[in-house]
Amino acid sequence: MTTRRxxxxxxxxxxxxxxxxxxxxxxxxxxxxxxxxxHPMGYPTVDAVVSIGKKLEAATNGRLSIQMFPSMQLxxxxxxxxxxxxxxxxxxxxxxxxxxxxxxxLNVFNLPFVFRDIAHMRAVVDGPIGDELLKEITDNPKSGxxxxxxxxxxxxxxYNKVRDVKSLADLKGLKIRMMGNPMFVDxxxxxxxxxxxxxxDQVMSAMQTGVVDGAENNPPSYDSxxxxxxxxHYTLTEHLIIPEILVFSRKAFDAMSxxxxxLIMKFGKxxxxxxxxxxxxxxxxxxDKIKAAGVNVITIAxxxxxxxAVKPVWDKYGSKYxxxxxxxxxxx
Ligand code: GTR
Numbered sequence: 001m002t003t004r005r006x007x008x009x010x011x012x013x014x015x016x017x018x019x020x021x022x023x024x025x026x027x028x029x030x031x032x033x034x035x036x037x038x039h040p041m042g043y044p045t046v047d048a049v050v051s052i053g054k055k056l057e058a059a060t061n062g063r064l065s066i067q068m069f070p071s072m073q074l075x076x077x078x079x080x081x082x083x084x085x086x087x088x089x090x091x092x093x094x095x096x097x098x099x100x101x102x103x104x105x106l107n108v109f110n111l112p113f114v115f116r117d118i119a120h121m122r123a124v125v126d127g128p129i130g131d132e133l134l135k136e137i138t139d140n141p142k143s144g145x146x147x148x149x150x151x152x153x154x155x156x157x158x159y160n161k162v163r164d165v166k167s168l169a170d171l172k173g174l175k176i177r178m179m180g181n182p183m184f185v186d187x188x189x190x191x192x193x194x195x196x197x198x199x200x201d202q203v204m205s206a207m208q209t210g211v212v213d214g215a216e217n218n219p220p221s222y223d224s225x226x227x228x229x230x231x232x233h234y235t236l237t238e239h240l241i242i243p244e245i246l247v248f249s250r251k252a253f254d255a256m257s258x259x260x261x262x263l264i265m266k267f268g269k270x271x272x273x274x275x276x277x278x279x280x281x282x283x284x285x286x287x288d289k290i291k292a293a294g295v296n297v298i299t300i301a302x303x304x305x306x307x308x309a310v311k312p313v314w315d316k317y318g319s320k321y322x323x324x325x326x327x328x329x330x331x332x
Contacts, residue, residue: 035091048275076199085144087251148268155238160214219286
């Protein structure tokens with residue numbers, strides 16, 4: 001046998017061994033796990049995942065580590081989910097918005113005003129409902145993902161470059177970028193504006209060229225995506241409180257040893273509360289920067305007209321989740 005053929009034969013034997021789950025040699029080899037986020041280094045979600053990498057390195061003597069691809073380097077969140085599904089990417093930190101398109105029950109968190117406030121959202125994701133929904137991602141054979149942890153994304157509010165929005169009437173006719181899930185576009189339309197679905201990587205130029213008048217996001221994202229100087233009217237509608245989610249590629253997970261899987265699950269889960277601390281500090285910094293940039297930050301004392309206006313969204317999508325919504329509402 002030539003050396004080349006011998007190598008190929010050896011590779012064949014190993015491939016068969018792997019297929020039958022007997023590949024201790026592979027399980028012990030050095031592995032750099034890829035992680036991606038749309039946010040830059042220093043953003044709370046990114047730092048929380050970098051910290052998982054440090055813990056993995058410490059626990060495995062450097063055998064497992066994480067390479068972070070921040071700032072949309074691997075594309076938008078839809079692409080990140082697809083890459084995790086095929087095993088090209090191991091950790092994807094994405095919003096529940098796009099994951100709802102893959103695991104339907106998650107869409108319950110995408111209903112406008114489903115949470116009373118941020119504290120309510122936290123109580124829900126920290127409790128049994130949060131655990132069940134993570135497990136649903138993991139157990140759903142079509143998802144291709146393992147649900148590791150929830151992360152905080154505060155509350156989303158509207159910003160635009162045209163005018164102050166003090167009431168529903170002011171939203172009329174404004175073209176507002178929404179994340180690509182029909183529930184969000186319908187939410188904007190129900191509020192009187194025009195919802196335009198778009199991935200984050202296109203939003204800046206769309207605002208600059210007038211394809212959209214604005215977007216909606218939490219203060220840290222509004223600041224960190226560089227949208228503040230372009231769209232200086234910010235209204236704290238807090239219409240969507242959508243948690244972030246950290247997923248791991250099912251394909252990559254299945255190829256790991258039980259011990260390594262346990263480390264991923266453990267450090268993944270620990271990142272939930274670590275990220276939250278980083279988040280709370282970041283919100284304060286972002287709000288200060290937004291105000292210092294001369295943005296008129298408008299609070300809405302009575303959100304009831306906004307909540308009433310999104311009733312059609314609840315009529316269209318809410319009935320599927322009635323039991324789950326009731327359980328969410330019952331969480332104190
Ligand atoms: C951010 C969130 C991202 C993404 C982004 C968006 O708040 O952290 O995961 O959802 O908003 O609007 O696309």
